[in-house]
Amino acid sequence: MRWLTSRFEIALDRPKVMGIVNVTPDSFSDGGRYFASTRTAVAHCEKLLVEGAHILDIGGESSRPGTPPVPLDEERARVLPVLREAVLLGVPVSVDTYKPELMREALDLGCDIINDIWALRQPGAVDAIAAHPSCGVCLMHMHGEPETMQRRPMEGDAVPQVLAFLRSRSAALVARSIAEERIVWDAGTGFGKTVEQNFALLARQSELLADGRPLVAGWSRKSSLGAVTGQPVNERTAASVAAAVLAVERGARIVRVHDVRETVAALQVWAATVAQS
Incomplete structure (x- = not known):
């Protein structure tokens, strides 16, 4: 199994760790810690690589529930200076955005992956990906939109709904000759x-793998972990690592995390155990 991206063909025979780099003042998880300057954000990128990250995911707009959209020019000013430096670090770089204008600019800078919470549903987003010969894309399921999504969460069994949505979005891309x-x-x-619903998606993750599509798991510091542990966001490292290992054990090939060092260590223990089974 592989993931074809702009500059890298990422082998997924072993799980990959995607390190999160938030260049926002209002992230739910790290409170704008890496927003102060480009140098601060790039230093965090470098730290994540030392800790074992295989992929960097850079985002300039918080998607926490209740957050209003960020204007394009503001997101551009946050993200592009960091991307210019990050693409020189020798690893795949992802940009977390749903704005097609920023997608194009990021890809022109050498960005490898577009990670879109809207699954390329914004006007022009599919065109931006189809115009590029090889960039990778991560399609995510979202019910509603960030500003209001938790006021009216989805109803019923989430697993078949998520699977049907992701299949539909993939078909739309394949129809545009995206490999x-x-x-x-x-x-x-x-x-x-x-x-x-979140824990059902983890427990029944195998159902999302029926098509053989690589799956990214993004459990890091999420509120559902707080709901079952009673821990605030800054104390959810252990729960986040546990969720990442469970996701990998159930077939996820990429885990998107804040706590890279701890996740890498846990996955090394998991891999050593699998090797003896």
Whole structure:
């Protein structure tokens, strides 16, 4: 199994760790810690690589529930200076955005992956990906939109709904001659779903793997972990690592995390155990 991206063909025979780099003043998880300057954000990128990250995911707009959209020019000013430096670090770089204008600019800078919480549903987003010969894309399921999604979460069994949505979005890309190997899925933990639905998606993750599509798991510091542990966001490292290992054990090929060092260590223990089974 592989993920084809702009500069790298990412082998997914072993799980990959995607390190999160938030260049926002209002992230739910790290409170704008890396927003102060480009140098601060790039230093965090470098730290994540030392800790074992395989992919960097850079985002300039918080998607926490209740957050209003960020204007394009503001997101551009946050993200592009960091991307210019990050693409020189020798690893795949992802940009977390749903704005097609920023997608194009990021890809022109050498960005490898577009990670879109809207699954390329914004006007012009599919065109931006189809115009590029090889960039990778992560399609995520989201019910509603960030500003209101947790006020009216989805109803019913989330697993078949998420699967049907991701299949539909993939078909739309393939119809535009975007190669299957460029596409991975993210079930969208916490994006317009109840706590029970989020854990159902983890427990029944095998159902999302029926098509053989690589899956990204994004459980890091999510509120559902707080709901079952009673821990505030800054104390959810252990719960986040546990969720990442469970997701990998159930077939996820990429885990998107804040706590890279701890996740890498846990996955090394998991891999050593699997090797003896």
